[in-house]
Amino acid sequence: MTRSFEVGGAPHLPPRLTVAKVMLQVLLALLPGILAYAWFFGPGVFVQILLASVFALAIEALMLGLRGRALKPFINDYSAVVTAVLFALCIPPLAPWWVSCIAMLFGIGFAKHLYGGLGQNVFNPAMVAYVVVLISFPAAMTAWLPPLALAEHSLGLADTLTTIFTGRVPLAGGWDAITQATPLDTLKTGVEAGRMVPEIRSAPIFGVIGGRGWEWIAGWFALGGLYLLVRRVIGWQVPVAVIGSVLLLALPLWLADPGSNPVPLQHVFSGGLVLAAFFIATDPVSGCVSDRGRLIFGAGVGVITLVIRRWGGYPDGVAFAVLLMNMAAPLIDRYTRPRMYGE
Amino acid sequence: MLISILLMGALGIAFGLGLGWAAVRFRVEADPVIERIDALLPQTQCGQCGFPGCRPYAEAIAQDKADINQCPPGGEAGIRALADLLGREPKPLNPENGEESAKTVVLIDETRCIGCTLCIQACPVDAIVGAAKLMHTVIRAECTGCNLCLPPCPVDCIDIVAAETGPPHWQRPKPQTAPVAVSLQ
């Protein structure tokens, strides 16, 4: 008595990983840093994350519909949510709601779907989103808050929501009463004014090695990044190259001129460098394929960031650095193809 | 103002000279384009393109006297390769020249062959062995499937058979799965 069976291709065991699982791991790794952010700067970051996620998913659904693609698998793979969260972590916690909307339109709509959707984007969608709104709305994008501990006036959840959705700060002094320059901004204006770095650093907005509060956030992001490393979601090449190249380049600068250059470690714990090193520059789609390529990519991000920070017009150049290296990634890939067995 | 004009002009001349020198110094000797076109043609020598052989067709393409979509044995892959080489747009095979079909060879029915040598004279690649009044046989490995031997045969003893069949020649088919790109329509 013979039976017939359905036929399938080898391997006959389906893979255990799914795209959604990978994305969820990334979100999990971001969680400690997000909580630290909220601890130091208030609930605004949660609102921004929520806003960005909603807009991101909506625009993704819209684009998928326009492109004639099935919605379910792509909405459920959480890749849009990861983009939204990373973007939300880069903008001031009180940014108006329309900033997220426009940003996600460009990030998800243009940078991701116009290039072909998941797996096809040449540029990092979160960074495209951030750069577009940074350049278009400089006022809204530079209205940063000081840490809660230092703030004269701080806003609760209700006031935060009002500010985000109406654009007006429900306080006597308005925006000026609550915003303050970021540590990197303070450093840059101070150095350009001719003051010495150690003197600038004595301001209360600076913490032990980086900005007050910011250094803790960077630390928690780093831990999340190490979790991703251990779980093999990201490789060690990009984070090591980014942080390593910043340290290597900042060291001679600091040794030569400690007056206008901060300690190398301070560069690492300021701004979005740690976030970029572990979460943004490691985006596999817009990065390099081979191990050597990833090292070069990471080094490029680090070097360009440092150059922009030191000599450029912006206080933090991580986003531009990532986008510039995204442009170079295909060329790097071409020249760093690994040697095959037997070659 | 004057200085910048002079400077730009000088730079332009310098770069132009540099490029010219590089074009000569680093010149890559490539095969003439006729050779490269001929290398892409399947060498069936069947004449379906309207030219007496693959080389004349290659020459005609190089001189822009023929289009790239006239070769049925080369098929779509051949048209694409020619389009890539010449930097043109690939287009569908011209139906006037024939249809793309699976590779075939011919087989002489030895019970009917009369040994007239007309097919031997017709074969463009000398793939038929034989002599007058002796049995003719097609060397299977050298038959290109051009079918030029069929018309001259007075007793119609040549049959067209499929070229490679059977499990030893089996090839895996293209995977049917596609990434989730189901249209909403």
Add this chain to the structure above:
Amino acid sequence: MTASRQGGPAGAEGQQTGHFHGGLRLRHHKKISCAAAVERPPLPELLVVPLLQQAGDMAEPLVRRGDTVLKGQPIGRCQRGAAVHAPASGSVEALEDRPMSHPSGQPGPCVIIRPDGREQWCRLEPLSDWQNASPDSLIGQMQDCGLAGLGGAVFPTHAKMRDGRERKTHTLILNGVECEPWISCDEMLMREQPGKIILGARILRRALGAERVVIAVEDQMETALKALSDCAEFSESHNISLVKVPAIYPEGGERQLIQVLTGLEVPAGGRPSDLGLVCQNVATAAAVAEAITAGKPLIERYITVTGNGIAHPRNFLALFGTPVAHLVECCGGYRGDVARLVVGGPMMGFSLDTDAAPVVKASNCLLALTRDEVAEPQAEMPCIRCGECARVCPATLLPQQLHLQARSGLWKQAQEYGLTACIECGCCDLVCPSHIPLVDWFRYGKGELRKLARENAASELARRRFEDREARLQRLQQERAEKMTRRKQMLKDKTMQQDRIRASIQRAGHKGAGKPGGQIDVRADGTSDDT
């Protein structure tokens, strides 16, 4: 080379000197099929013996419907490949197309034998004095006995031996590394018949003209290792060493094993014999021992019948042609919802559409997978370029790029990126978060590359022949033209004309000597009645 002591006393355990890139640690699932000793199943009603059981050409049948055959009698001969033999004595019931356990799933010509149960052997011709027999006769016997690689690739053994001999092989590697999960037939063979394996190794070594033998075994096959090192033949042999290798899939791949044992890499596009090495499976070695010392052709093999879909998994010594359904019955039948029946392992095996398919030389394992095991949790998504595939590839390729190239038909680029070097192990497929069927694409791609290579060679040949023909016709035309001009010259030259006329009259005169009036007048202007 290996770190074992060359020429030292047997039992010297060697160490690996290299490791290969990538690979995966998989759960073995081997213990459940190793509990019972290997037995021969009862004879089935019919034996369906395919004529294509090797990597190469199909054999030509030597028997017809109605013939009586003896056990071991040749029933198929192949000019360049290995022969096919009757696995049991009986009568040939038919010669027709049946499912033949081929990856294509296509049926093919088979010899269907109804065994008579008497198991009468044909006349066997062993080469008992193999130590003094010529290597060529040893290799010839291997071809006549139908030996092919029993590790799954079924490459005709005699062809590999001849190639290895020509290229001055110095080391024979016996591959006892059964790296795919679930398969345990080689392990059982090593446990139960270690002496035969060692004997086969020595015969193969002599046929190759090699100096030493290295037997590679996975480090978790403790019993098998012990059986090999304890057996009498091992202690009596010299220059044979046992090496333990780590159980990482695909350790048993020829190229990976060579890299691990010697640290050397088989050159791209080359073969192990380029490095002076030849690899054979341990089961092949055992079959060689049988073929040479007992003259027995290859008619049966160890096969593992296992999986969560089999009631009592175990190993059998099954005759070729046994329908796999018969083996499953002998294992207590199916268990649970069996969704897929695979010949081979879960990583590289192919699936059968019917269990009427027979056991053939390549069938090392029959794996029944349940529906839960093969259920696909996610539809295929686009590649997210995560790089996991490149991390695990044992051939250090870039499966991401190869997949893109195969999909787009960019064959030249695919060749540059090493598509032909892919060993189809399936590691990349198993780690892909987007669930892209990478191996399917690469198998298709390799087929396309082979087809392109064949077509290119054919068109090169056709071009050359066409040009030769054109040259020949031109030459003939030229010769004809020259002959014409010479003729015309001669006609103009009167003296030559007269000489010719005179000569032809002379010839005519000799011919017509008996004719009356043989005289012919030559007129003044040179003409005559005879021209």
